[in-house]
Amino acid sequence: MSKTAESVWNNCLAFIEDNITSQAYKTWFEPIKAVKLTDNALSIQVPSKFFYEWLEEHYVKILKVALTKELGTNAKLVYIIRMENTYGNKQPFTEKIPSSNRSNMQSQEVDVPLKNKSPELKNPFVIPGIRNVKIESQLNPNYNFENFLEGESNRLARSAGLAVANKPGGTSFNPLLIFGGVGLGKTHLGHAIGVDIKDKYPEKTVLYISAEKFTQQYIESVKKNNRNDFIHFYQIIDVLIVDDIQLLSGKAGTQDVFFHIFNHLHQNGKQVILTSDKAPVDMIDIEQRLLSRFKWGLSAELNHPDYDTRVAIIKNKLYRDGVEMPDEIVEFLANNIKTNIRELEGAIISLIAHSSFNRKEITIDLARKIVDNYVKHTKREVSIDYIQKVVSDYFQMDVDTLQSKTRKRHIVQARQLAMFFAKKFTKASLASIGSQIGQRDHATVLHACKTVDNLSTTDKQFRKYVEDLNKKLTL
Numbered sequence: 069m070s071k072t073a074e075s076v077w078n079n080c081l082a083f084i085e086d087n088i089t090s091q092a093y094k095t096w097f098e099p100i101k102a103v104k105l106t107d108n109a110l111s112i113q114v115p116s117k118f119f120y121e122w123l124e125e126h127y128v129k130i131l132k133v134a135l136t137k138e139l140g141t142n143a144k145l146v147y148i149i150r151m152e153n154t155y156g157n158k159q160p161f162t163e164k165i166p167s168s169n170r171s172n173m174q175s176q177e178v179d180v181p182l183k184n185k186s187p188e189l190k191n192p193f194v195i196p197g198i199r200n201v202k203i204e205s206q207l208n209p210n211y212n213f214e215n216f217l218e219g220e221s222n223r224l225a226r227s228a229g230l231a232v233a234n235k236p237g238g239t240s241f242n243p244l245l246i247f248g249g250v251g252l253g254k255t256h257l258g259h260a261i262g263v264d265i266k267d268k269y270p271e272k273t274v275l276y277i278s279a280e281k282f283t284q285q286y287i288e289s290v291k292k293n294n295r296n297d298f299i300h301f302y303q304i305i306d307v308l309i310v311d312d313i314q315l316l317s318g319k320a321g322t323q324d325v326f327f328h329i330f331n332h333l334h335q336n337g338k339q340v341i342l343t344s345d346k347a348p349v350d351m352i353d354i355e356q357r358l359l360s361r362f363k364w365g366l367s368a369e370l371n372h373p374d375y376d377t378r379v380a381i382i383k384n385k386l387y388r389d390g391v392e393m394p395d396e397i398v399e400f401l402a403n404n405i406k407t408n409i410r411e412l413e414g415a416i417i418s419l420i421a422h423s424s425f426n427r428k429e430i431t432i433d434l435a436r437k438i439v440d441n442y443v444k445h446t447k448r449e450v451s452i453d454y455i456q457k458v459v460s461d462y463f464q465m466d467v468d469t470l471q472s473k474t475r476k477r478h479i480v481q482a483r484q485l486a487m488f489f490a491k492k493f494t495k496a497s498l499a500s501i502g503s504q505i506g507q508r509d510h511a512t513v514l515h516a517c518k519t520v521d522n523l524s525t526t527d528k529q530f531r532k533y534v535e536d537l538n539k540k541l542t543l
């Protein structure tokens with residue numbers, strides 16, 4: 069039975085998958101392809117130079133162990149880096165043997181249709197001076213690396229950000245695209261990179277701008293007939309940070325102008341940092357040529373922070389605000405607000421405010437109230453689990469009973485109410501509600517919703533149940 073590159077690599081993968089987090093495995097190992105096996109050398113293809121560097125820096129040990137198990141102590145690993153050239157046609161592969169001297173990446177040519185002839189600079193960020201043009205960075209110094217706490221959820225994005233800040237334009241993370249859901253730190257990290265660069269390289273021109281503002285400026289420039297000035301202004305920037313680029317979606321003119329600016333900056337070794345609430349593959353109504361550029365560098369995701377990171381973020385915030393709070397309450401907050409750091413901070417702020425306005429101690433009860441209120445006012449969706457719990461509690465039964473197959477009238481009613489509220493308060497489909505409430509099908513759920521509707525118009529007692537539960541669920 070002879071070994072193939074693929075079989076050897078699959079065995080390595082199985083071993084690696086067992087030994088690292090699934091997130092890391094997905095990010096760093098799934099995209100790799102085994103290409104060739106000669107004697108003891110396995111060649112694997114990686115998507116970029118950055119990828120190769122990251123593997124070498126973080127996973128070289130485990131790769132070695134895995135490979136040695138497969139190919140013996142003389143095992144060798146050869147990386148093949150797939151490079152994409154400017155216009156999308158693939159360039160020949162470059163091969164890399166670990167730790168050999170790193171050949172330079174081929175430089176990429178981009179033609180810039182606009183001549184950069186001493187532009188007249190007109191821009192809201194330009195402070196008119198005699199000769200010296202000074203551009204306000206629009207950076208918020210409070211959003212820095214020091215208070216951007218590190219955790220599993222942001223490690224890649226944060227380290228890539230630091231790398232970019234150390235060598236703006238000089239790493240393969242250009243552009244650096246940071247993406248992730250609301251309130252997970254995209255804006256903070258974008259600023260932090262800019263702030264750090266300004267610190268290290270005060271002479272560099274850094275500009276932070278939201279895509280929204282960029283769009284407005286562009287529209288303004290078209291109205292005033294100075295589109296070229298607008299473009300030229302952006303072309304002299306050394307580090308351009310554009311926040312929330314998903315907002316460019318559907319705006320062809322702005323995308324076009326951004327495309328030219330991007331090409332110019334990239335071509336000239338300037339750094340571009342972008343943030344988005346979606347991964348490039350999920351962006352809609354963004355032109356292909358622009359999307360493909362977003363993928364040139366590194367896309368790094370900000371995930372939901374894990375429990376420890378949430379605790380660390382809360383403690384750091386309290387420390388900076390000079391407030392003390394019992395651990396019990398910190399843990400309560402971290403346990404109850406999980407998916408949005410902005411909400412977490414909001415809850416801390418209201419908690420502190422309540423306790424100081426009302427001269428009350430910060431207690432768990434107060435924390436519970438605030439979290440309930442706070443989270444309700446934002447967007448917490450009640451979960452089907454929670455609904456089942458509230459309904460069973462109300463009828464003094466346990467959830468298992470509510471879900472059971474019994475036809476006893478009061479249990480059937482409780483179950484139907486749970487289904488009704490699940491339909492009302494969640495976005496779940498009938499089928500999914502059914503499967504979560506005692507493995508029923510969608511027709512049963514539909515029937516339950518109709519029954520509850522009917523009964524609440526004909527049966528006074530039943531109407532009372534609906535009203536009570538409604539209150540409990542919306543409190």
Ligand code: ADP
Nearest residue numbers: 215216217250251252253254255256381409410
């Ligand atoms: P986004 O732009 O992704 O919606 P923000 O950057 O506005 O999110 O972050 C929301 C809030 O959470 C900000 O106040 C920010 O300082 C805070 N925050 C986010 N990530 C972290 C982190 N890792 N450490 C500390 N604070 C964080």
Ligand code: MG
Nearest residue numbers: 254255256311
């Ligand atoms: Mg933001």
